[in-house]
Amino acid sequence: KQTALERSIDPASQSMLEKAENDGIETAWDRYEQQLPQCGFGQLGICCRNCNMGPCRIDPFGEGAKNGICGATADIIVARNLLRMIAAGAAAHSDHARDAVLTFKKMSEGKAGSYGIKDEAKLFSLASEYGISEEGKSREEIASELANALLAEFGKQEGPIQYTRRAPEARLRLWSELGIEPRGIDREIVECMHRTHMGVDNDATHILLQGLRTGLSDGWGGSMIATEIQDVLFGTPEPKKSTVNLGVLVRDKVNVIVHGHEPILSEMIVEAAEDPELLKLAKEKGATGINVAGICCTGNETLMRHGTPIAGTFLQQELAVITGAIEAMVVDVQCVMPALGNLTGCYHTKFISTSPKADFPGTVRMEFHEEKAYETAKEIIKTAVENFPNRNFEKVNIPEEKQDCMVGFSAEAILKALGGTPDPLIGAIAGGAVKGIGAVVGCNNVKIRHNYGHVNLVKELIKNNVLVVTTGCNAIACAEAGLLVPEAAALAGDGLKGVCESLGIPPVLHMGSCVDISRILVLASAIANRLGVDISDLPAAGAAPEWMSEKAVSIGAYVVSSGVFTVLGTAPPVLGSQAVAALLTKGLDGVVGASFAVEPDPFKAANLMLEHIEGKRRALGLN
Numbered sequence: 001k002q003t004a005l006e007r008s009i010d011p012a013s014q015s016m017l018e019k020a021e022n023d024g025i026e027t028a029w030d031r032y033e034q035q036l037p038q039c040g041f042g043q044l045g046i047c048c049r050n051c052n053m054g055p056c057r058i059d060p061f062g063e064g065a066k067n068g069i070c071g072a073t074a075d076i077i078v079a080r081n082l083l084r085m086i087a088a089g090a091a092a093h094s095d096h097a098r099d100a101v102l103t104f105k106k107m108s109e110g111k112a113g114s115y116g117i118k119d120e121a122k123l124f125s126l127a128s129e130y131g132i133s134e135e136g137k138s139r140e141e142i143a144s145e146l147a148n149a150l151l152a153e154f155g156k157q158e159g160p161i162q163y164t165r166r167a168p169e170a171r172l173r174l175w176s177e178l179g180i181e182p183r184g185i186d187r188e189i190v191e192c193m194h195r196t197h198m199g200v201d202n203d204a205t206h207i208l209l210q211g212l213r214t215g216l217s218d219g220w221g222g223s224m225i226a227t228e229i230q231d232v233l234f235g236t237p238e239p240k241k242s243t244v245n246l247g248v249l250v251r252d253k254v255n256v257i258v259h260g261h262e263p264i265l266s267e268m269i270v271e272a273a274e275d276p277e278l279l280k281l282a283k284e285k286g287a288t289g290i291n292v293a294g295i296c297c298t299g300n301e302t303l304m305r306h307g308t309p310i311a312g313t314f315l316q317q318e319l320a321v322i323t324g325a326i327e328a329m330v331v332d333v334q335c336v337m338p339a340l341g342n343l344t345g346c347y348h349t350k351f352i353s354t355s356p357k358a359d360f361p362g363t364v365r366m367e368f369h370e371e372k373a374y375e376t377a378k379e380i381i382k383t384a385v386e387n388f389p390n391r392n393f394e395k396v397n398i399p400e401e402k403q404d405c406m407v408g409f410s411a412e413a414i415l416k417a418l419g420g421t422p423d424p425l426i427g428a429i430a431g432g433a434v435k436g437i438g439a440v441v442g443c444n445n446v447k448i449r450h451n452y453g454h455v456n457l458v459k460e461l462i463k464n465n466v467l468v469v470t471t472g473c474n475a476i477a478c479a480e481a482g483l484l485v486p487e488a489a490a491l492a493g494d495g496l497k498g499v500c501e502s503l504g505i506p507p508v509l510h511m512g513s514c515v516d517i518s519r520i521l522v523l524a525s526a527i528a529n530r531l532g533v534d535i536s537d538l539p540a541a542g543a544a545p546e547w548m549s550e551k552a553v554s555i556g557a558y559v560v561s562s563g564v565f566t567v568l569g570t571a572p573p574v575l576g577s578q579a580v581a582a583l584l585t586k587g588l589d590g591v592v593g594a595s596f597a598v599e600p601d602p603f604k605a606a607n608l609m610l611e612h613i614e615g616k617r618r619a620l621g622l623n
């Protein structure tokens, strides 16, 4: 059995893992050990349950079955399984986007009074991208037209999806020549499910091309729409300070965790926690106030826009409950462990599920609807406050660790920090002070020591003068390690250090939640367009050192199809097919000008990225 030290590099998490042990509580790490050894067929991706003649599995040693009952080979089965992962991931991002646009539409029709237009300039610029004229129209009328245009992207039968037009021209041409320009968001996802049905698409390369197209419908479609419309509704993030890690929980306050992904909910919770009536109630119940903290990407959303503290990454969701100091764990969708049901039952914590789409064992249901969003948020906070007297202070142990961080680096904020154009950054890259850009993103995964991959990879990159942009759980991990403060420039190489110091920015820029990887695409396009090159020509590389979710697979698909070489810290379940593995790690280079690598060691992964960046610099005649 692994020790707490072996499970995480983060001292706060280590102490909660020890508390779990003492309290006799099980965590994801224990359940992982119970799963070992994990199924080899599953790991290699060579089992198929797509029809009821199966399940079928291919013998990886070539001694037993080489084909499924229908004749499907390992190549076909692996490719089909991967395509289904991409479809699920793209669906998660895009369905989130759909709900954000539906809220926006209701707001524009006056049916969601709790919401409004926070970023008017962005509303107008998005509308003009769609050719919606402003003349003689109210803001709400423009919003309503924009909502309809965005909703149409989901059901389109023929492309282009509007925001793909933001990509450099060379990229667009390539997608169109390859036939992977996404047509409509829902269409691509549905087609994945059709193609992987028994007896439809049975050519690995052909299947994977649909994977790239579906990924693109996420990155330049669903995810980008989610980001943009959330900015209009809640404001485009600007640099601000906050704090992270389990130490942000407060012993004498009512602690409410918002966990999941959609700011539609968390924005209201943050607001309701400041309601004077509820603050008064909290005092009556013996607390000194109400403290809202985030986990996972909904935490990133409220962090970026309000500076609301974050309690932890994906693998800290259980640890937060184990502090014994959480009155309510409020969740919507994605990355929420069903284990929270049993776990919250061991403490006084109320587990409140809010999405019509997602429920879990042991929850109190408080369904969230735009029409009465603020009322529901108040109801939720009230439930938490009333739960405060049930807290058993003898069971409370809040780790001391918390870290300052500077966040809020939307593409707009980065350009503003640079003085309005990417030129100063391009100059720094051309001059060699900054070698390139590393985009490091993604989850935690029990297969990798918690935050070890994230933190070491990022440190290695900045040490070598690579400016890092980050989102998702990587951003939280970096914040916990103290990398998101301007003072972290001291850990950077001399060139990057100088640039950070002159701009007053950290060497690692927090760009938001996972749908906000779309902000990275926008930034990369701005730089490529300015240079008149394609994204694949830039000295840039991506990584997901501890990824686990299907969303991450979709992200990988669109980042690579957008031309960015990407290193994965855990191998996707494709190694049962040499053909598919070779295509992903080599073949794609000749197709989209970028490919994947798999490297669990963060130091070696950083080297792969650095080598790639050096190669691109040479090709651009820089050095």
Ligand code: NFS
Pocket (backbone or CB within 6 Å): 261, 296, 297, 314, 334, 335, 441, 442, 443, 444, 471, 472, 473, 474, 513, 514, 515, 548, 549, 551, 552
């Ligand atoms: Ni991204 Fe965010 Fe975290 Fe992974 Fe989950 S929270 S959407 S999927 S685990 S980074």
Ligand code: SF4
Pocket (backbone or CB within 6 Å): 048, 049, 050, 051, 052, 053, 054, 055, 056, 068, 069, 070, 071, 072, 077, 198, 199
């Ligand atoms: Fe087996 Fe083919 Fe059915 Fe898959 S689709 S379960 S490989 S028969």
